Amino acid sequence: AQSVTQLGSHVSVSEGALVLLRCNYSSSVPPYLFWYVQYPNQGLQLLLKYTTGATLVKGINGFEAEFKKSETSFHLTKPSAHMSDAAEYFCAVIHTGTASKLTFGTGTRLQVTL
Amino acid sequence: EPEVTQTPSHQVTQMGQEVILRCVPISNHLYFYWYRQILGQKVEFLVSFYNNEISEKSEIFDDQFSVERPDGSNFTLKIRSTKLEDSAMYFCASTLFSYEQYFGPGTRLTVT
Secondary structure, three states, rough: OEEEEEEEEEEEEEOOOEEEEEEEEEOOOOOEEEEEOOOOOOOOEEEEEOOOOOEEEHHHHHHHEEHHHHHEEEEEEOOOOOHHHOEEEEEEEOOOOOOOEEEOOOOOEEEEEE | OOOOOOOOOOOEOOOOEEEEEEEEEOOOHHHHHHHEEEOOOOOEEEEEEEEEEEEEEOOOOOOOOEEEOOOOOOOEEEEOOOOOHOOEEEEEEEEEOOOOOEOOOEEEEEEE
């Protein structure tokens, strides 16, 4: 069975500071990995994904994530936080070769302060 | 840009009543999903649907739940007899391939 762990249910950064949201996964085979963002009262929007190839993937709004197989991690970063980045961020995995249900982490709420 | 739509945005129902949540997936997509998110908790998979049949369902998706794609465009989730614990945000998702799922804005179901 696969699972996703997001360390830190709440993260607060100052505007302009580095954003680092942590995600570790557990899977018997290399999964596909995703980050979704949920703004207040909205649905889930795909930020970025890793399937195969380059382990550093870039997404929308200046976010990127690096797949590290040895650490079973897929941490999300952004060099400089903006107020508009305040949202809930979910890491998710798909076990390749199955019916492709997404397994989500518990989410990290990012707060950006002035 | 094509998007997944869901109606209604908010549904209030009494315990024991039947509800139908509606979704219009992106038109050329082949795989369809329902997920739910209880307030303050993580998003949980309910069911996946492909080629007009359920391909996988979670333990949450018991006999009270059913899904249907009645007309080639809509994708519905029916809860036959709602319980208080069914109160949640329900998300529909679709994809052309078996990953990179696109989510709708959700339907907030409140059972009183």
